[in-house]
Amino acid sequence: MKAITYVGEEKLSLKDIDVPQIANGEALVKVSYGGICGTDMMIYAGVHPRAQSGLVMGHEFSGEISEVKGKSSFKSGDSVAINPIRSCGTCVPCKSGNYHICENLRYIGIDLDGGFAEYVKIPIENLHTLSNQVKQDEAAVIEPLAVAIHTVRRSTFKVGDTVTILGAGPIGILIGIIAKLSGAAKVIISDISDYRLKVAASYGLHPVDAKEKDLIEEVKETTKGIGSDVVFEVAGNQITADQMIGAIKTQGEIMVVSVYKKPPMIDLAKMHFREISLSTTRCFSPKDFEAAIQFIEEGRIDIEGLISHRLPVESFEEGFQLVKKSTDSLKVLFKL
Structure with a gap:
C-alpha cells in the first residue's frame, strides 16, 4: 500500500x-x-x-x-x-x-x-x-x-460574550463557529490571509485584516473601549502573543490554543495589574x-x-x- x-x-x-x-x-x-x-x-x-x-x-x-x-x-x-x-x-x-x-x-x-x-x-x-x-x-x-469544541468548553465563554480569535486557520474558524453557535454576541477574527478572512466572513465572523488594521484598536472600537471577554490565541507567534493582552478586557480570559515552536515573551506585568487570566487547552x-x-x-x-x-x-x-x-x-x- x-x-x-x-x-x-x-x-x-x-x-x-x-x-x-x-x-x-x-x-x-x-x-x-x-x-x-x-x-x-x-x-x-x-x-x-x-x-x-x-x-x-x-x-x-x-x-x-x-x-x-x-x-x-x-x-x-x-x-x-x-x-x-x-x-x-x-x-x-x-x-x-x-x-x-x-x-x-x-x-x-x-x-x-x-x-x-x-x-x-x-x-x-x-x-x-x-x-x-x-x-x-x-x-x-x-x-x-472536536478540538474547537473542547477549546470553547474549557474557556469561561458565556452567552452574549464578545470573542476575539487570533488566527483564521481551520481551528480558529471552527472555534469562531462554535462560539457563534453557542451564543457569542460578536466574534472578531484576525489574520493576514485575504482568502482565510473571506471564508471566516462567510460563516458570520467579523474579519480583521492584520496587514491593514490595528487589531487592538479594532477590538476596542467594536467593544466601546472595553476589550473582548475571551481571546483565543490560535496563531502561535510573538505578534499574536503581544496582541492577546491588548485585546482582552480587564479580568478577561486568554485561552492559548497554539503549540508554540519557540517560547514567546509574555508581559506578565500587564496581565497582573488587570487581573487577566491565562488558560491553555490540549486535544x-x-x-x-x-x-x-x-x-x-x-x-x-x-x-x-x-x-x-x-x-x-x-x-x-x-x-x-x-x-x-x-x-x-x-x-x-x-x-x-
Whole structure:
C-alpha cells in the first residue's frame, strides 16, 4: 500500500509498505481522506519532540472498516471516524477521566503509524460509527472540530460574550463557529490571509485584516473601549502573543490554543495589574469527539466551506507546501 512517511526535516516520502496486520481487538480501516494539521507541519519541519523518522503521518482521517478481529459491533463496510488519542488509563489524569492529558499520551499519526496511508490498524475502542449522510471528506474534519469544541468548553465563554480569535486557520474558524453557535454576541477574527478572512466572513465572523488594521484598536472600537471577554490565541507567534493582552478586557480570559515552536515573551506585568487570566487547552475529551460527530451528522456546520483542497496522495509535497504558505489554503485533504 502507499503511505506518506516522515523522513527528516522538510523531507517526506511516498513509500510502498505492507498492509498492517491486525490483532484481536483491532480493525483494519481503508482510509478515505486524511487532513494536514498544524501538528503535521511541526513534524514536517523536524521540530516535533516525539515523531520519529519512518512514521506514517496523519491523525485527521476517515475511512471504512475492511476487517475486524475480536468481539465487536463493527463490521466490514462501516463508515467510521477515528479518535487518534491513545491513553494509558492508569495515570492520575486518566483515573480522573482526563484521558486527553494522559501523562503517557500517544497519538495515532504522531507516536503510532497514522492515516496518510491506504490502510491503518486501529483499536476498536477508537472507532465511531458514522451515519450514511456524513461524507467521508467531512468526516476527516471531525478531529479538529472536536478540538474547537473542547477549546470553547474549557474557556469561561458565556452567552452574549464578545470573542476575539487570533488566527483564521481551520481551528480558529471552527472555534469562531462554535462560539457563534453557542451564543457569542460578536466574534472578531484576525489574520493576514485575504482568502482565510473571506471564508471566516462567510460563516458570520467579523474579519480583521492584520496587514491593514490595528487589531487592538479594532477590538476596542467594536467593544466601546472595553476589550473582548475571551481571546483565543490560535496563531502561535510573538505578534499574536503581544496582541492577546491588548485585546482582552480587564479580568478577561486568554485561552492559548497554539503549540508554540519557540517560547514567546509574555508581559506578565500587564496581565497582573488587570487581573487577566491565562488558560491553555490540549486535544479533546471523548465527549467533545462525540459532540463533533453529532454536529456534522445534524448538518449544523457547513464543513464544505473549510476544505480548500482535495489532492491525490501522490501530490503530498504540493499539499504540505500549500499549508506551509497558508495564505491560499485552509483544510488540505489527501484522497487515499
